[in-house]
Structure formats: C-alpha cells, structure tokens
Amino acid sequence: xxxxxxxxxxxxxxxxxxxxxxxxxxxxxxxxxxxxxxxxxxxxxxxxxxxxxxxxxxxxxxxxxxxxxxxxxxxxxxxxxxxxxxxxxxxxxxxxxxxxxxxxxxxxxxxxxxxxxxxxxxxxxxxxxxxxxxxxxxxxxxxxxxxxxxxxxxxxxxxxxxxxxxxxxxxxxxxxxxxxxxxxxxxxxxxxxxxxxxxxxxxxxxxxxxxxxxxxxxxxxxxxxxxxxxxxxxxxxxxxxxxxxxxxxxxxxxxxxxxxxxxxxxxxxxxxxxxxxxxxxxxxxxxxxxxxxxxxxxxxxxxxxxxxxxxxxxxxxxxxxxxxxxxxxxxxxxxxxxxxxxxxxxxxxxxxxxxxxxxxxxxxxxxxxxxxxxxxxxxxxxxxxxxxxxxxxxxxxxxxxxxx
Amino acid sequence: xxxxxxxxxxxxxxxxxxxxxxxxxxxxxxxxxxxxxxxxxxxxxxxxxxxxxxxxxxxxxxxxxxxxxxxxxxxxxxxxxxxxxxxxxxxxxxxxxxxxxxxxxxxxxxxxxxxxxxxxxxxxxxxxxxxxxxxxxxxxxxxxxxxxxxxxxxxxxxxxxxxxxxxxxxxxxxxxxxxxxxxxxxxxxxxxxxxxxxxxxxxxxxxxxxxxxxxxxxxxxxxxxxxxxxxxxxxxxxxxxxxxxxxxxxxxxxxxxxxxxxxxxxxxxxxxxxxxxxxxxxxxxxxxxxxxxxxxxxxxxxxxxxxxxxxxxxxxxxxxxxxxxxxxxxxxxxxxxxxxxxxxxxxxxxxxxxxxxxxxxxxxxxxxxxxxxxxxxxxxxxxxxxxxxxxxxxxxxxxxxxxxxxxxxxxxxxxxxxxxxxxxxxxxxxxxxxxxxxx
Numbered sequence: 001x002x003x004x005x006x007x008x009x010x011x012x013x014x015x016x017x018x019x020x021x022x023x024x025x026x027x028x029x030x031x032x033x034x035x036x037x038x039x040x041x042x043x044x045x046x047x048x049x050x051x052x053x054x055x056x057x058x059x060x061x062x063x064x065x066x067x068x069x070x071x072x073x074x075x076x077x078x079x080x081x082x083x084x085x086x087x088x089x090x091x092x093x094x095x096x097x098x099x100x101x102x103x104x105x106x107x108x109x110x111x112x113x114x115x116x117x118x119x120x121x122x123x124x125x126x127x128x129x130x131x132x133x134x135x136x137x138x139x140x141x142x143x144x145x146x147x148x149x150x151x152x153x154x155x156x157x158x159x160x161x162x163x164x165x166x167x168x169x170x171x172x173x174x175x176x177x178x179x180x181x182x183x184x185x186x187x188x189x190x191x192x193x194x195x196x197x198x199x200x201x202x203x204x205x206x207x208x209x210x211x212x213x214x215x216x217x218x219x220x221x222x223x224x225x226x227x228x229x230x231x232x233x234x235x236x237x238x239x240x241x242x243x244x245x246x247x248x249x250x251x252x253x254x255x256x257x258x259x260x261x262x263x264x265x266x267x268x269x270x271x272x273x274x275x276x277x278x279x280x281x282x283x284x285x286x287x288x289x290x291x292x293x294x295x296x297x298x299x300x301x302x303x304x305x306x307x308x309x310x311x312x313x314x315x316x317x318x319x320x321x322x323x324x325x326x327x328x329x330x331x332x333x334x335x336x337x338x339x340x341x342x343x344x345x346x347x348x349x350x351x352x353x354x355x356x357x358x359x360x361x362x363x364x365x366x367x368x369x370x371x372x373x374x375x376x377x378x379x380x381x382x383x384x385x386x387x388x389x390x391x392x393x394x395x396x397x398x399x400x401x402x403x404x
Numbered sequence: 405x406x407x408x409x410x411x412x413x414x415x416x417x418x419x420x421x422x423x424x425x426x427x428x429x430x431x432x433x434x435x436x437x438x439x440x441x442x443x444x445x446x447x448x449x450x451x452x453x454x455x456x457x458x459x460x461x462x463x464x465x466x467x468x469x470x471x472x473x474x475x476x477x478x479x480x481x482x483x484x485x486x487x488x489x490x491x492x493x494x495x496x497x498x499x500x501x502x503x504x505x506x507x508x509x510x511x512x513x514x515x516x517x518x519x520x521x522x523x524x525x526x527x528x529x530x531x532x533x534x535x536x537x538x539x540x541x542x543x544x545x546x547x548x549x550x551x552x553x554x555x556x557x558x559x560x561x562x563x564x565x566x567x568x569x570x571x572x573x574x575x576x577x578x579x580x581x582x583x584x585x586x587x588x589x590x591x592x593x594x595x596x597x598x599x600x601x602x603x604x605x606x607x608x609x610x611x612x613x614x615x616x617x618x619x620x621x622x623x624x625x626x627x628x629x630x631x632x633x634x635x636x637x638x639x640x641x642x643x644x645x646x647x648x649x650x651x652x653x654x655x656x657x658x659x660x661x662x663x664x665x666x667x668x669x670x671x672x673x674x675x676x677x678x679x680x681x682x683x684x685x686x687x688x689x690x691x692x693x694x695x696x697x698x699x700x701x702x703x704x705x706x707x708x709x710x711x712x713x714x715x716x717x718x719x720x721x722x723x724x725x726x727x728x729x730x731x732x733x734x735x736x737x738x739x740x741x742x743x744x745x746x747x748x749x750x751x752x753x754x755x756x757x758x759x760x761x762x763x764x765x766x767x768x769x770x771x772x773x774x775x776x777x778x779x780x781x782x783x784x785x786x787x788x789x790x791x792x793x794x795x796x797x798x799x800x801x802x803x804x805x806x807x808x809x810x811x812x813x814x815x816x817x818x819x820x821x822x823x824x825x826x827x828x829x830x831x832x833x834x835x836x837x838x839x840x841x842x843x
Contacts, residue, residue, distance in 0.1 A: 080554070205608075293725075304736075
C-alpha cells in the first residue's frame with residue numbers, strides 16, 4: 001500500500017482533513033478523561049466498609065428528651081431483642097453509610113499543637129464491635145472494663161481501636177499500639193488496630209481519609225441511645241428490620257422513628273453513592289453520544305469524498321486496480337487521519353487532566369488509557385468508513401469512460 | 405434577497421437529505437447537551453432573592469480562641485456576639501437564625517409524630533427575604549419580645565398536617581409546648597436556600613444539599629430556643645459542650661445574622677460598627693481576634709462555592725461535546741458547499757458577488773441551525789426530564805424558563821453560523837472561470 005498518494009490527496013483536502021482530525025483529537029481527550037472519571041467513581045463506590053453490611057441494619061429513634069433516654073432505650077432494646085431472627089442489637093452513635101455523630105479533629109499532643117486531621121469516632125456500647133463484624137488485626141478488642149459511662153458528646157478518656165489507615169497516617173511505619181491522641185482535652189490510647197472501618201460519609205473525603213475511624217467503647221447513657229445496629233441473617237434482614245421497627249413503634253409510641261435512616265446498610269450504601277452513580281451514568285451517555293456523532297461525521301465526509309472521486313476511482317479501476325485496492329485506499333486514508341487526531345488528542349487529554357487535577361482533585365491520568373482510547377477510535381473510524389469505502393469499491397471501471 | 409437565499413437553502417438542503425440530517429442531528433445533540441447543563445447551571449448559580457440580594461449582608465466576627473479559625477471568622481456566630489449585634493439594631497432589617505429538628509404533632513390529626521426542620525429566627529426575616537404568605541402573616545416584633553409561642557409553617561407542612569386548609573389559629577405541639585400558628589407560607593423555593601448556606605469551603609464541591617427546601621416550622625428566635633431546647637445544631641465548637649444541643653453559653657458558633665443595608669453609606673457604617681464591636685470585645689478580653697468579614701449575599705454564595713463541582717464538570721463536558729459537534733458540522737458544510745462548486749461558479753459568472761455567495765451559504769447554515777435548534781430544544785426538555793429523575797436536592801427545580809428557551813435557539817443559530825463561516829468563505833472563493841471550464 002502506497003501512503004504517498006494518499007497523503008498528497010489529503011493535502012488537497014487540507015481543511016476537511018484538519019477538521020476531522022481535530023474532531024477526533026477532542027473526542028480522544030474527552031473520552032480519556034470521562035472514562036477516567038467514571039472509573040474513579042466506580043472505585044469510590046466499591047469502597048471496603050470493613051463491616052458485615054449484608055447482615056446489618058440501622059435503627060434510628062428521635063423526638064425524646066435526655067431525661068427519658070434511659071427508659072426509651074430499655075423499652076426499645078427489649079422490643080427489638082424479642083423479635084424473631086434478631087442476632088444482636090447494639091447501641092452505637094454513628095452508622096457506616098448512615099448517621100454521623102462522632103466527627104472530631106484530633107491532635108497527637110496534649111496541647112493540641114499537632115493537629116492531625118478530622119476522624120470519625122464510633123462510640124459503641126458493649127458488643128457493638130462484634131455486631132459490626134470488624135476485624136481486629138493487631139492489639140486487642142475492647143474488654144468489659146473499657147466501657148466507661150459518660151456525659152456529653154463522648155467519653156473523655158478511653159482505650160480505643162483505630163483503623164490501619166488512620167494508624168499509618170498518624171504514625172507511619174511505627175507500631176500504633178500504646179500511642180495516644182487527643183481531642184481538645186479528651187485523651188485516648190490505642191489498644192487495637194482494625195483492618196477496615198469506613199466513615200459514615202465516605203463521599204465527602206479523599207480516598208485516604210475515607211477509612212479514618214476510631215472505635216471508642218462506652219456505656220450507653222443519655223447521649224448514646226436511639227441509634228442502634230441490628231444484626232440478623234442476611235436473607236432474613238429486611239423482614240427482621242420491618243418487624244423490629246413495628247415492635248419499637250408499639251413499645252415506645254411517643255418517639256419518632258427516623259425511617260429515612262432506619263434501613264439496611266446495603267440500602268444506605270446504595271443511597272450514599274447516588275450522586276456518583278448518576279454522574280457515571282451521565283458521563284457514559286455523553287461518551288456514547290460523542291462516539292456516535294464522531295462516527296456520523298466520518299461517514300458524512302467519507303461519503304462526500306467517495307462521490308467526489310467517483311471518476312478517479314473509475315480510472316484507477318480501469319487501469320487495473322482491484323476492488324480491494326480501492327477499499328484499502330479509503331481505509332488507509334481514514335487510519336491516517338484518525339492517527340493524526342489521536343496524536344493531538346493525547347496531548348489534549350493530558351492538558352485537560354492537568355486542569356481537572358487542579359480544580360477537582362482528580363489523580364493523574366494513567367498512561368494505559370491512551371492506547372485503549374486510541375484502539376477505540378481507530379476501530380470507530382474503520383467501522384464508520386467501511387460503508388462509504390465499500391460503495392467506492394463498487395464503482396465500475398466503465399465510469400472512467402463517461403464524462404462527469 | 406433573503407427570501408431568495410432561503411429558498412435556495414431549502415432546495416440545497418433537500419438535495420442531500422442524508423448530509424442535512426447528519427448536520428441537524430449534530431447541532432441538535434450538541435445544543436441539547438449544552439443547554440441541559442447550562443439550564444442547571446443557570447438554576448444553581450442564579451440570584452435566590454432577585455431585587456433584594458444586593459442589600460443583604462452576612463456580618464461575621466470571631467469569638468474563637470487564637471489560632472482556631474483559619475482564614476478569617478468562622479461561618480457562624482456565637483450566641484452572645486449574635487445577640488449583641490442584633491439587638492444594636494444598626495441595620496435597616498436584621499434576622500438571627502438558628503437551626504434544629506423539632507418533634508411536631510398536631511392535636512386532632514391522626515399522624516405519628518414527625519421530625520421537622522425548624523428555624524428559630526426574628527420577625528424581620530419574612531419581610532427581609534420577601535417570604536410569600538398563603539394564609540395569615542409573620543409574627544410581630546412585639547410577639548418576639550414577649551416570647552410568644554407562635555409559629556409560621558411552610559405550605560408543605562400545612563399540606564401534610566392540614567390538607568392545605570387555612571390552619572391559622574390552630575395549635576401545633578412542638579416538642580412539649582403548644583404553639584399557635586399565625587401564618588402559612590406560600591410555595592417558596594429560593595435556589596440555593598441562601599440563608600442556610602455555610603461551610604461550603606469545606607464541602608469539597610459536594611454542595612447539592614444547599615439546594616434543599618425551606619424549613620417546615622419557623623418560630624420567634626428566643627421562644628424557639630426555649631421550646632426546642634437541647635436540639636440546636638452547632639457549626640463548630642472549640643471546647644466541650646456541657647449539654648449537647650444547649651448552646652447559649654457553649655464555646656460554639658451556631659447562630660447566623662443576616663442584615664439588610666439599603667445604601668452604601670449604611671454598608672460602610674455597619675462594617676465600622678462590627679469592626680468596633682470586635683475591638684471592644686478584645687479589650688474586654690472576650691475575643692482573641694479582631695478579624696471581621698461582611699459579604700453580600702451573592703458574595704457569600706461565591707465564597708461557599710455553592711454550585712456543586714459535578715455540575716460544573718458536566719457543563720464543561722457538554723461544551724466540549726458541543727465543540728465536537730461543531731467541528732463535525734464544519735466538515736459536513738464544507739463538503740456540501742464545495743460539492744456545489746459548479747453551481748457557485750455559474751452564479752459567480754452570471755454576476756453574483758463573493759459577498760452574495762457568502763451570504764447565501766450562511767443563510768443555509770442558519771437554516772440548519774434553526775432546525776437543529778428545534779431538535780436541541782426537544783433534547784433539552786428530555787435532558788431536563790432526566791435531571792428531574794436524578795436523586796439530587798435541586799431535581800424539582802430543573803425546568804426550562806423562557807430566557808433559557810430563547811437562548812437555546814440563539815445558541816443553535818450562533819453555533820451553526822460560526823460553523824458556517826469557514827465553509828462559506830471557502831465557497832465564496834470559488835473562481836468562476838475554472839468551474840465553467842470543466843462543465
């Protein structure tokens with residue numbers, strides 16, 4: 001296949017060639033970045049929670065005073081524990097993918113000068129860590145005398161379990177067991193390390209921060225009631241939750257059940273990523289429309305060129321070119337134009353990625369996106385040009401003998 | 405002349421239906437995508453209080469200890485500063501706000517108790533923010549001063565509890581207190597819910613929650629604090645809160661102050677007033693910082709990056725897509741015009757000027773633009789329908805208003821004329837003699 005005559009033909013249609021190449025370049029740049037954003041969203045959606053999501057549900061009660069708390073708590077717990085199929089019910093302030101009540105900034109010195117970021121405190125009553133199903137990978141789980149009574153936001157002191165990710169952030173490379181940190185004047189000592197425990201609201205944080213959680217054992221008191229984690233067999237869970245909520249409504253009719261947040265963790269997780277799912281869907285739609293428009297543009301222009309060169313094609317055929325020669329001519333031409341476009345598009349893709357990194361905290365575009373998007377665009381170009389090229393190949397040699 | 409060009413354009417477009425359809429499709433899809441996102445942008449970045457927002461300000465002082473607030477005062481005020489500034493009455497209107505969830509029951513209404521967002525605010529709130537009323541009216545300043553147990557409710561809550569009937573004079577049980585309804589708001593949906601906007605700097609672009617609906621219950625500030633004691637939300641605290649939800653003497657910021665200042669002199673005076681207040685409090689030893697900030701409503705929205713970053717990203721994407729569609733159209737128009745080189749050559753030889761050929765080609769591009777605009781408008785309606793089905797707070801707002809409807813066609817015609825420029829220029833350069841020779 002001779003490329004030189006194709007290039008000189010393209011030079012004659014410089015403007016159209018440049019336009020199609022620019023279109024491909026822009027499509028390539030948008031394609032790379034949009035796919036990358038989609039993949040980022042999908043990764044975020046598949047975050048490891050570290051808890052037995054399928055077996056857990058949240059129950060949230062509001063609308064009572066702190067003086068009524070002990071009574072409400074006792075009646076609600078008794079009612080839920082009596083429901084058939086409930087394996088355990090534990091009071092805990094925050095719920096993974098659900099209610100958030102323990103967000104606080106921590107420092108690694110008593111004076112509060114070394115501020116080390118904002119973490120989530122899961123303040124849980126006895127048994128709540130087992131109910132969550134979190135894995136302790138170093139140190140120990142809470143012991144009965146770790147659970148202190150408290151007033152206010154959370155206990156002022158305690159032996160806590162922190163996630164591996166938080167340990168690596170606070171004391172990189174060092175053994176976190178026995179280390180201490182502070183929230184204002186409150187003081188905590190690390191006695192265990194958890195493999196994973198996701199924040200209630202992972203979407204609002206950077207990927208690293210999404211696992212910055214602390215488990216703080218505490219005795220249920222006026223400010224640790226009304227928020228429960230319910231555990232049941234995964235297949236039973238929807239029924240058990242429904243029954244438990246009905247039992248609570250009957251046992252403590254004066255409280256308000258927060259139905260929006262009293263759901264299975266699977267449902268809560270589905271909800272929390274709704275924006276990411278919508279965004280990914282929208283991007284996918286744009287990508288599809290973009291590829292379609294680009295393909296149609298190629299079809300249109302190639303059809304025009306074929307019609308314009310009908311006579312020349314006839315002459316080539318009359319001079320001995322086979323049908324496949326003509327077919328291959330148009331395919332090669334398209335390949336060359338798309339290649340120009342892709343080369344330009346890769347530069348553009350990186351430029352756009354740099355802008356996104358600056359304004360949207362997106363990581364750098366991995367290099368392997370480029371060859372993949374190049375392959376997609378080459379395939380698209382070849383597919384789009386096939387129809388017009390086949391029509392060109394069908395031009396009979398006799399056309400050469402006719403004028404116009 | 406235009407009529408003749410129009411006729412020529414239609415003939416030419418009819419001649420090659422496939423190419424014409426492709427161009428119309430490209431413009432329609434590009435316009436549909438960009439107008440959908442532009443409409444959402446327009447809704448989210450618009451003025452929530454047209455005609456008044458220029459006079460509304462959000463004064464801030466800083467009661468936190470040295471080094472706590474980074475980059476100026478915290479987003480809300482502590483109780484004492486807020487009440488001091490408010491009770492000085494230095495502005496034309498002023499409203500304190502504090503938020504909480506309140507347990508609502510209505511005697512005689514067979515519904516389980518509800519938790520409803522409640523705003524404790526002062527009487528100027530309704531006049532200052534031009535809140536429309538369906539029944540009754542706001543409470544008076546005297547009601548506020550007497551700590552009257554009165555409330556204004558939203559039309560949503562009125563529909564839910566009383567089936568939309570006039571509920572003025574009826575009693576609501578808020579937590580453990582009976583409160584008389586004095587007013588029912590008409591549908592009011594400022595976008596964003598500007599007076600509750602705060603903390604946007606720390607939201608990492610996830611700000612769609614700013615576009616939620618107004619609260620269900622409004623109560624006079626001080627009686628509201630009494631009625632729903634223990635349930636108020638803090639923005640942030642720099643010390644331990646003895647009783648969560650009871651914040652009057654806690655080391656927390658949790659009260660907002662909005663003021664209306666009708667002219668620039670008053671704005672300057674108010675700035676001087678809060679600066680003086682901060683100085684005075686520092687002398688008294690209550691403030692460590694004398695930083696103040698007073699942004700106008702629209703500045704405050706910008707400061708909080710209210711438009712969600714996903715929406716901005718979608719807008720950029722849509723315009724990149726429109727650009728691709730335009731490149732596509734340029735290529736197709738070029739093909740179309742140059743294919744008619746013979747015809748253009750004949751016209752030129754018969755005396756048509758370059759300008760005439762150029763104009764004729766542009767009219768043709770414009771016709772494609774208008775037809776594409778109609779397609780784009782339909783696709784925009786489809787796009788907005790899709791947005792309304794999204795699980796976001798602003799979904800119910802996504803409708804095409806008259807200005808965006810007009811813009812759809814302006815954009816479509818402008819885009820197609822822009823796309824037509826280069827091909828038309830090329831066509832007008834066709835030399836008459838050369839083309840005639842080949843005939």
